[in-house]
Amino acid sequence: MPRVRVPGEPWVWFTAVGLTLGLAMILGLLGLVLVEGLRAFWPRRVWELTLRPAGEGAAPVRLVGERVRDREKAGVLPSAVGAKPVPREWQMFLGNKEVYGQSFRYVDVADIAEVRLARGILRFERTEYGPLLAYPVAVEVPGMEPLTAEHPEFFTTLDRLLEEARQRRLEIRRLEKREIGRINREMESLHLELRRWEVQGGPPGPADEAWQQLTQRLARLEARYQTLADRARVLRQAQERDQLVCRLPDGRELRVPVGRLLAWYAPNELGFRGRLRVFASRVWEFLTEEPREANTEGGIFPAIFGTFVMTVLMSLAVTPFGVLAAVYLREYARQGWFTRAVRIAVNNLAGVPSIVFGVFGLGFFVYFLGGQVDRLFFAERLPTPTFGTGGLLWASLTLALMTVPVVVVATEEALAAVPRSVREGSLACGASRWQTIQRVVLPAAAPGILTGLILAMARGAGEVAPLMLVGVVKLAPELPINTTYPYIHLDQKFMHLGFHIYDLGFQSPDSDAAQPMVFATTLFLLALVITLNLTAIGIRNHLRRKYASSAF
Template sequence: MKPDFTLPPAPGRPLGEANIWITSIGISVGLIMIFGLLGIILVNGMEAFWPKTIHELTLSPAAEGEKPYTLYASITKDQTRHVPADPTQPGSTARDIREYQLFTGSKETYGQSYRYVDVHNISASSTPQGLLCLERMEGGKALVKPLELQLASGETIPASSPEFMQAFRRALDHETELREEIKAIDTGKIGTVNTRLADARLDIKAIERSYDIREENGTRTAALKQNPVVRDVDHPVEELAKLNEKVARLNAEYEQYTAEASKLRAQQGRDTLVYSLGDGERKEISLDKAVYGYLPNDLGFFGKCGVFLHNLYHFIVDDPREANTEGGIFPAIFGTFIMTLLMSALVTPVGVIGATYLREYAKQGTLVQAVRICVNNLAGVPSIVFGVFGLGFFVYYLGGTIDELFYWKKLAVDNTPTFGTSGILWASLTLALMTLPVVIVSTEEALSAVPRGLREAALACGASKWQMIKRIILPSALPGVMTGLILAMARGAGEVAPLMVTGVVKLAPSLPIDGEGPFIHLERKFMHLGFHIYDVGFQSPDSDAAQPMVFATTLLLILLVVVMNLTAILIRNRLRKKYAASSF
């Protein structure tokens, strides 16, 4: 008799295996896109600092009867362009044209720094040694052939001399030292004197608008006017005399520092470089208008690495020039860093207090749930909405109130707002408000993850609820708080739209923190890396010249965010080891 049973069906693929494959493919594609984007930014950003070979190109004439002409250029792009057929020309067909994008420099001569040339129009090409890449204070770079160096001592050193580059670098170093000394006097000493002069003159105007000062029988008297600016001056005549003496003393200091700067400026521009362009045109430039120069065709690999490090260093520490398309971006780096730190210092305590109240003190119910929903919805509000709110509430209302309470004299005399205009404080507060939901949500999750046993043990030992929260709950939840802060920093550092109406500018004349008392100037406008990318990439008149700067600035912004986030992550890991009882 045969057994009465049937075999089970052959096992197929486990349920859900297809979903696992789809998920893994999605993650792989996402990682490829992220690292691909970072690779593009890294390559193009670093390429902006690498010295490029200078070619001597001979171009065919555009029309018959004209002579070929020569120019010095670096090949920055090799591309193929499709040219469609011209319907107005019989027999015209579509074709592909290979062309080079050339960096020629010398905008004052060629009209632009970049140009496109058909490869077939290049009749000769070479890379001779001795060609100089000259970075200038104005006009961008120039690719030239140096002829001679005329020194202030009367000595002339030809470019063929082995001592030419050493003398050229010594002269450039001397001009750089003079430029830095002049800048230190202008921004340091003269800047401080101008600030003190402005304060003294403000006090003088306030007294003059408040008191009617007359001279009778050799004696000066003061009578209070209607609607005076100040009322608390006991002896306005004597105070006015002291202020005038102070202004005279400060003017004397100003003249002294101006004379020092003028003496240094008289020493500039005594050395001259004589050079020629590709067409043989002879030109001269005083070295006070030059910044740096090198011979890229004469350099080996390690020499090019030295130039690369020099360009990268000065890009980080120098101020911008040429509508932000030349020079460095130190003010933007500094402004981004200070704004992010200030935003973090403002958002963290408010977010922790709000989350602690919602989790530990508020009675859970419909109202608290509605508050949580509102907090979550705030995270989806467009950033420009926060910017408009910051402009209306922080700048106009709160800043105007501060001016009326503490800077009323300046407001009444000059009608110039101090905090009632956009600045780094209001930009930081706006971004703190924008990132507040992230900190509240992450802190609430961290508080709820603290084991219940720790709470009960603390209360059983006689601790009050506040003592339990302060000494047990909050320290254990600090790693989760740091997670929220990391997310807030990453979002806030890259925002641009709210900053455009609350404090960021194209070029800031001074930093928010400097050596001038009170050293921290929260009312000042500032530069930001994100806005710098927008300004250079979309507002620059020369988009080709701005493209390397965009990639380099983007790379530095990413690195700055990564460094700040890594610092917060290291702090979080130390806290996690210290409070190992927490789930975070």
């Protein structure tokens, strides 16, 4: 029996192929980000390369570093190669940036005469200038004989000195960010009190009791500040006391203060378990530490925290506005040309470029509303703005305004999916219109409302362009939520994972060093968005099961 051809069947296969290709591209992109992002933390082996002499009578050149990638040589045209193999080159990470002036170098594979593992070399993570690749020579501690690398207690002593340096760094951080920071805030409040008196007609005379108490309190705070600053200075000097003497691969000797070292490991002596421990420690540092070295080293915790807080605040702002607008349009507004025009306008707002919302947020929220708030409540701080500049609050409201069309459309569709018989049954039982909407319609439409919120969160968490105008910055170690009163600082600038990726990819002075961080940060941005979405999806599924009935 001949097969009957169904009209439109080829288009079904065509759309299936398109869907398959789309899924394959998405999975390929996610796989690339996953592999490159995790590879940034895996410890590489260090190789010693012997290059052929550049000319007759010249000495061979020796390079020591990590092989980052192997690629076709840049700038070689296929016509110039012919039948010969395509020339290749290695990108080598040399480290020791303060000595060599650069951390990376490309080496032509044809110029390599010998490749072998660099035995005995150590990799040191530092607070500045990036990693150090060197051979240990000795440790010098004032009042003690230098301890050479051949001594059996060398590495034990080095670990002990590193732990002491870490404790000093924590103490310096506590002094400067907590103690000194608290004193600075108290002194600032007292100076603002003086400024408030000046704004209101001038300060009282020197004989005034309140004035005397204020000046005495300022004097005590300044004395306490000086004491803590001196203590922090002594600790910083102690960080420079102990010295690590090491030999660079080119034979030069280098002295590095132990206080500038964070950790060390021998990359060529590590087994799989050792590499796994180093990998886990580097991932933990990346997730919990602050960035350093123009964001190419250290961690991204302030960016993760800022992205999370901003997304939560945006969700809290967009949900009531979007739901209320959808409820009015669907349940209360008279259906006519005006309502249709409003729906068209809402749908068009979803297609407006995000930078337009950023410009609107800068003009309306920052300059207009923020300027009014400063003039009414923070006049003593002027001309320094408090809310009249970019901050967490204005960034969250700007993104809420940008994503509210998504919530409105999704909520309207969810309300329209609730059967009319459910509404009529509630009204027949004596419930008012609002009681029906509140207790019957909205709970039944909650899964659809959460679908719109999920889409809004996914879009808002990944936006960068509007945030560049209304509050995000390159570096903001102070978190917008901390233990300092009033605990939630809505006027504070913050870091964002999306802007962090942009800054690393396009603004970094060292693009080679920033490239692994771009993939790693992208990976954790995707992980954060997926986590938020899965949480919302879990809540949606719970509500769907809770309010499921045979009527639907």
